[in-house]
Amino acid sequence: MxxxxxxxxxxxxxxxxxxxxxxxxxxxxxxxxxxxxxxxxxxxxxxxxxxxxxxxxxxxxxxxxxxxxxxxxxxxxxxxxxxxxxxxxxxxxxxxxxxxxxxxxxxxxxxxxxxxxxxxxxxxxxxxxxxxxxxxxxxxxxxxxxxxxxxxxxxxxxxxxxxxxxxxxxxxxxxSRLFPAVIVGIVDRQRDRVLVSRYAGREYTSYALIAGFSEMGETVEQTVHREVMEEVGLKVTNLRYYKSQPWPPSSSLLFGFFCDLDGESSITLDDHELEEAEWISRDELPDDEDYSLTREMMGVLRRGEETHYPVAFYG
Ligand SMILES: [Zn+2]
Incomplete structure (x- = not known):
């Protein structure tokens, strides 16, 4: 990174x-x-x-x-x-x-x-x-x-x-001002596929993971649950903390989590935030993980290594 x-x-x-x-x-x-x-x-x-x-x-x-x-x-x-x-x-x-x-x-x-x-x-x-x-x-x-x-x-x-x-x-x-935010890699274990998104109204159009800022009064684990529900209408479980990354363009501190789909897999898109979100197979993920936490997490998902990180006790 x-x-x-x-x-x-x-x-x-x-x-x-x-x-x-x-x-x-x-x-x-x-x-x-x-x-x-x-x-x-x-x-x-x-x-x-x-x-x-x-x-x-x-x-x-x-x-x-x-x-x-x-x-x-x-x-x-x-x-x-x-x-x-x-x-x-x-x-x-x-x-x-x-x-x-x-x-x-x-x-x-x-x-x-x-x-x-x-x-x-x-x-x-x-x-x-x-x-x-x-x-x-x-x-x-x-x-x-x-x-x-x-x-x-x-x-x-x-x-x-x-x-x-x-x-x-x-x-x-x-x-000094920092905005905590989460990046979330969601895995559908039953069908061995991962959720990717694209943002509406942004130049950067390649695949992203679900992401969002923490709000007052919540933990980053709660941010994961809230953002995933808001953006794609899904429930998740088994949160696994991966790594963090400072992200100067938005004065953020990003917390990367992997998690598993919990229940229904059909996506309800928040089209104010996202242009599209879809389930894809692991080998469709990009393979250039040099710069950002998102890309590095995609590399981990591509190799199926997200279970190397322990499930959080809370979350
Ligand atoms: Zn004053």
């Missing part, structure tokens, strides 16, 4: 440190990220270093952001940070910095650096850098929508000891 970056390790330990010249700065505009221009996806992916951006006046002590989405809030002690350490991947530290938009425009005009849609990072190597670009987007999506207090509208400030934002007026706190 995209987060499997061994032998490199991911660390999001929180610390206030200034960026070093060779550290990388992740800059997003909408759903695009600044990368070095390259002729093909065969060339290694590069994000700009702090040094390069400093030289071009895009970041640095004198930089004042001209737009909200390029600005870094002050800390609760009043200090204006030069950069915010997001995480490290292997030896490389990745920062979010205050950006001078006009200097960035000038840099992009040179065509040495370009904006790449985050969704295309999956096609680039090395994998651990593509991972950094994806996860950085998740941080960006959070910070960029948390400039003001949701309760009183005051500008938020960075916490000192942990990753959080706090309102100096009413004390409202914001911690």
């Amino acid at each position: 995209f987060q499997d970056i061994e032998p490199y390790s991911f660390s999001n330990d929180f610390a206030w440190v200034d960026p070093e010249p060779a550290d990388r700065v992740l800059i997003y505009r909408g759903n695009k990220v600044v990368v070095r221009n390259q002729d093909s996806t065969d060339e290694p992916l590069h994000f700009p270093s702090y040094e390069v951006l400093l030289e071009k006046g895009v970041v640095g002590p004198q930089v004042v952001a001209e737009k909200e989405d390029c600005a870094i809030p002050v800390r609760t002690d009043g200090v204006k940070p030069r950069g915010l350490l997001l995480f490290t991947v292997g030896e490389t530290a990745y920062f979010r910095c205050e950006i001078k938009e006009s200097a960035l425009d000038a840099l992009l005009e040179t065509e040495e650096w370009v904006l790449l849609p985050v969704g295309q990072l999956r096609n680039y190597a090395p994998k651990y850098r593509a991972f950094a670009g994806m996860v950085g987007y998740e941080y960006h999506a959070w910070y960029d929508t948390r400039h003001y207090c949701g309760r009183c509208g005051t500008k938020m400030q960075h916490g000192i000891v942990e990753r959080m934002l706090q309102c100096p007026k009413c004390g409202c706190m914001e911690f």
